Amino acid sequence: xxxLRSVEKALEKVGADVEVTRDPGAVRRADAMVLPxxxxxxxxxxxxxxRGLVEVIREEAAAGKPFLGICLGLDLVFxxxxxxxxxxxxxxxxxxxxxxxxxxxxxxxxxxxxxxxxESPLLADVEDGTFFYFVHSYAVVPDREADILCTTEYGxxxxxxxxxxxxAAFQFHPEKSSAPGLSILRNFAEGVAA
Amino acid sequence: MLSKRIxxxxxxxxxxxxxxxxFVNIRDAGDPVEMAAAYDREGADELVFLDITASHERRETVxxxxxxxxxxxxxxxxxxxxxxxxxxxxxxxxxxxxxIAINTAALDHxxxxxxxxxxxxxxxxxxxxxxxxxxxxxxxxRWEAYVHGGRTPTGRDAVExxxxxxxxxxxxxxxxxxxxxxxxxxxxxxLTRAVTAAVDVPVIASGGxxxxDHLVEVIRDADADAxxxxxxxxxxxxxxxxxxxxxxxxxxxxxx
Numbered sequence: 001x002x003x004l005r006s007v008e009k010a011l012e013k014v015g016a017d018v019e020v021t022r023d024p025g026a027v028r029r030a031d032a033m034v035l036p037x038x039x040x041x042x043x044x045x046x047x048x049x050x051r052g053l054v055e056v057i058r059e060e061a062a063a064g065k066p067f068l069g070i071c072l073g074l075d076l077v078f079x080x081x082x083x084x085x086x087x088x089x090x091x092x093x094x095x096x097x098x099x100x101x102x103x104x105x106x107x108x109x110x111x112x113x114x115x116x117x118x119e120s121p122l123l124a125d126v127e128d129g130t131f132f133y134f135v136h137s138y139a140v141v142p143d144r145e146a147d148i149l150c151t152t153e154y155g156x157x158x159x160x161x162x163x164x165x166x167x168a169a170f171q172f173h174p175e176k177s178s179a180p181g182l183s184i185l186r187n188f189a190e191g192v193a194a
Numbered sequence: 195m196l197s198k199r200i201x202x203x204x205x206x207x208x209x210x211x212x213x214x215x216x217f218v219n220i221r222d223a224g225d226p227v228e229m230a231a232a233y234d235r236e237g238a239d240e241l242v243f244l245d246i247t248a249s250h251e252r253r254e255t256v257x258x259x260x261x262x263x264x265x266x267x268x269x270x271x272x273x274x275x276x277x278x279x280x281x282x283x284x285x286x287x288x289x290x291x292x293x294i295a296i297n298t299a300a301l302d303h304x305x306x307x308x309x310x311x312x313x314x315x316x317x318x319x320x321x322x323x324x325x326x327x328x329x330x331x332x333x334x335x336r337w338e339a340y341v342h343g344g345r346t347p348t349g350r351d352a353v354e355x356x357x358x359x360x361x362x363x364x365x366x367x368x369x370x371x372x373x374x375x376x377x378x379x380x381x382x383x384x385l386t387r388a389v390t391a392a393v394d395v396p397v398i399a400s401g402g403x404x405x406x407d408h409l410v411e412v413i414r415d416a417d418a419d420a421x422x423x424x425x426x427x428x429x430x431x432x433x434x435x436x437x438x439x440x441x442x443x444x445x446x447x448x449x450x
């Protein structure tokens with residue numbers, strides 16, 4: 001929905017050549033993959049399966065093609081989710097997705113700060129404590145601590161971004177987070193072009 | 195920590211901003227997209243566009259506005275103005291808007307809230323409530339919800355309506371005090387507090403902002419999650435940055 005067009009426009013803004021597609025062949029031909037998404041985990045996986053995209057994404061990711069997940073696209077990276085029953089994810093990284101373990105209002109919506117947990121070229125010009133825009137009810141729990149890129153405090157500390165080799169994914173919306181968000185997308189696009 | 199939000203509101207008619215603006219470095223102060231992008235650069239957390247085009251032409255102008263904003267605006271934005279049903283929601287969300295504000299349609303057919311929340315998620319369903327004080331002096335305060343841009347009373351208690359709308363799946367409220375609107379005397383603290391105490395979803399306070407202390411008061415004393423303002427920003431009385439510095443100095447978390 002809106003998210004898709006917003007991500008497309010934001011990537012174009014930072015100079016990327018973007019194609020919105022459901023075609024597995026187009027994913028194979030691309031230099032990088034971006035998986036946005038707002039909605040339910042199970043529905044999203046069903047749609048990816050129906051279009052024959054699950055295998056393509058797994059194979060291309062395993063072959064080292066840069067992958068960027070946003071919001072639900074972060075959740076889908078992991079092996080399974082407890083969102084409305086148990087669902088299998090893409091399993092690009094080990095770990096699972098659970099309901100945000102907070103006593104505060106869920107969904108967590110609005111601008112919140114991220115703590116940068118490790119260095120990454122994607123966050124080259126992003127300062128620790130920068131605010132980004134979040135809309136989500138679930139949070140990822142990676143098996144490997146080394147995959148954690150950012151964390152955020154919302155009545156609990158949760159993982160707000162992960163990165164492992166060619167796989168990066170963000171719980172917040174870079175395409176809706178003004179200049180700092182665009183800088184992440186620019187860093188991703190430039191990394192692909194380099 | 196989740197920040198409180200400052201949200202400029204732009205009234206748009208036939209694709210043009212209605213109120214004048216004093217931005218420097220802006221070529222066309224009537225162009226909503228250029229103004230919106232300037233607010234994004236200044237640090238606005240979100241934007242609200244209210245389309246006040248005559249209703250028979252409005253559907254197209256709203257979609258066009260959402261579509262053009264999505265090209266240049268990289269913060270969340272809400273569009274309101276005559277949206278009636280799921281089909282309207284679908285079109286405007288697909289064009290790139292993040293949220294849709296509904297008022298008259300929701301009071302006419304409250305189940306439109308349920309359907310849109312189920313279909314598109316609560317986070318994009320903003321219920322706008324225009325409330326007017328209907329009690330006399332000495333009585334316990336009560337507010338009535340109005341529709342059609344504040345022209346038509348509905349007989350509905352505004353706070354009760356907010357509770358029902360939240361149960362149906364409203365993700366946020368845009369609460370405008372018709373009594374305070376345009377006065378620049380400050381937000382209606384009692385009204386805002388009555389609604390924030392009654393519902394568990396974010397409330398954007400609107401109507402009456404005249405200075406920066408007003409923003410602090412409605413957040414601190416009425417628990418508003420966000421403040422909407424038009425004139426104080428459009429006419430350049432204060433910049434977004436000044437507003438945020440003022441909130442920060444009062445101990446309110448803001449995105450700087």
